[in-house]
Amino acid sequence: MPPPTKSTSSPLSSASCSASITAASTSALTVFALSIRVDIEPLESIAPRRAAHFCGASRGAPQKCAARRRVERSTRCPAAVMTSETTDPPHRAKPEEAETVREAGACYVSDMRPAALFTLATVASLVAFSLAGVAAPPSRARRAPRLPARAEAALSASAAGERASVVALRAPGPPAVLVRAGSFTMGSSEVEIAHAVTLCKLEPAGELCVDETEASFANELVPHEVYLSDFWIDRTEVTVASYRRCVSAGVCAEPPYASGGQRFDRPEVPVVLVSWSDAQRYCVWAGGRLPTEAEWERAARGVAGRRYPWGHVYNPFHANHGRLSFDELDDSDGFLELAPVGSLVAGRTPDGIDDLAGNVEEWVADYYHPEYPSGSAKNPRGPDMGEERVLRGGSYILGRPWLRGAARGHDSPTSRRAWRGFRCARDA
Numbered sequence: 001m002p003p004p005t006k007s008t009s010s011p012l013s014s015a016s017c018s019a020s021i022t023a024a025s026t027s028a029l030t031v032f033a034l035s036i037r038v039d040i041e042p043l044e045s046i047a048p049r050r051a052a053h054f055c056g057a058s059r060g061a062p063q064k065c066a067a068r069r070r071v072e073r074s075t076r077c078p079a080a081v082m083t084s085e086t087t088d089p090p091h092r093a094k095p096e097e098a099e100t101v102r103e104a105g106a107c108y109v110s111d112m113r114p115a116a117l118f119t120l121a122t123v124a125s126l127v128a129f130s131l132a133g134v135a136a137p138p139s140r141a142r143r144a145p146r147l148p149a150r151a152e153a154a155l156s157a158s159a160a161g162e163r164a165s166v167v168a169l170r171a172p173g174p175p176a177v178l179v180r181a182g183s184f185t186m187g188s189s190e191v192e193i194a195h196a197v198t199l200c201k202l203e204p205a206g207e208l209c210v211d212e213t214e215a216s217f218a219n220e221l222v223p224h225e226v227y228l229s230d231f232w233i234d235r236t237e238v239t240v241a242s243y244r245r246c247v248s249a250g251v252c253a254e255p256p257y258a259s260g261g262q263r264f265d266r267p268e269v270p271v272v273l274v275s276w277s278d279a280q281r282y283c284v285w286a287g288g289r290l291p292t293e294a295e296w297e298r299a300a301r302g303v304a305g306r307r308y309p310w311g312h313v314y315n316p317f318h319a320n321h322g323r324l325s326f327d328e329l330d331d332s333d334g335f336l337e338l339a340p341v342g343s344l345v346a347g348r349t350p351d352g353i354d355d356l357a358g359n360v361e362e363w364v365a366d367y368y369h370p371e372y373p374s375g376s377a378k379n380p381r382g383p384d385m386g387e388e389r390v391l392r393g394g395s396y397i398l399g400r401p402w403l404r405g406a407a408r409g410h411d412s413p414t415s416r417r418a419w420r421g422f423r424c425a426r427d428a
């Protein structure tokens, strides 16, 4: 342990020490005050070892050091001779620190009288305190502005390792969108179905897209005019948070997350592992119903007959999709499995409806039949009976042709899948 020094026990040195600490943010003044604290001691009173440290000389050579300092007083202070009173072994200044000290004149006060040094140190301390106060505004003024709660949550998710490299600040959308009454063309032509096969061949395992694939799209035939009255449709897929309110009310059944699906049990993502009856029960509890197949297609394609909710051209960054491959998951859109609802704003319809392509495929009200009824229809509700219900929109395990607004899926109403959810509609 080094011996105690005067600079750490005298009132003068105590004040200058405080000045050094206070002015830490103003490096020049800090070093200046520090040099004063060191140099107020006559050189001969400093223990030989510390004097040696001060000058950067070897131990046992204080006289040589003193001579060296006198020379330096009229020249320059070498970069490597600075030291610290509180550091043992001595602190060898970095070049930039030495440069700062030289600019502060530290090398030119070491031989001044103690009285003069006392006055100079006091003045320097007061200046340091004053400027430190100016340089350090109140903590309130330095506090970073608070982000909106949604941005804070996104940043927290990013810190937790999830993908959230871009934080989009925007006003939340409405819970539902009103679709005005009118007619549109439902279904696909043979040309459109041939194009769907072309899209299929662009998938990683496109060699699997053969005649059978084309036949699977034939259930979109034939295009027919449909008139729909005004209706409301949810802007997003029903989330876990919303569904849990129905569960808490004792109306809806708990999805079977506990049997291996815990990672899907997050409030901001679509509820999955729900049967058609689960979906219908929720929508009735929420004051609505499942959309009809025609309503769903009208919402996705508009009156212009868009191929995708956002337009006519496929864009892999506009939907949380999968791919036709041995591994059906695809995180090139930012999400390997479920995405929080409304994550891909660019994929929103012109009406403002999110995730009608991808994320989760969605139960609709109709029974499934592989052929549409011929002729035009008004507010069609599908077959009166059937073994399966219709699914729409594709999901995070499906590629581009199945994300088209006209594509039709189907499954048993009692089935539950990790990529399947729903949204609700209401009469206007």
Ligand SMILES: [Ca+2]
Binding pocket: 320, 321, 322, 329, 330, 331, 332, 333, 334, 335, 336, 337, 396
């Ligand atoms: Ca994806």
Ligand SMILES: [Ca+2]
Binding pocket: 237, 355, 356, 357, 358, 359, 360, 361, 362, 393, 394
């Ligand atoms: Ca969807």
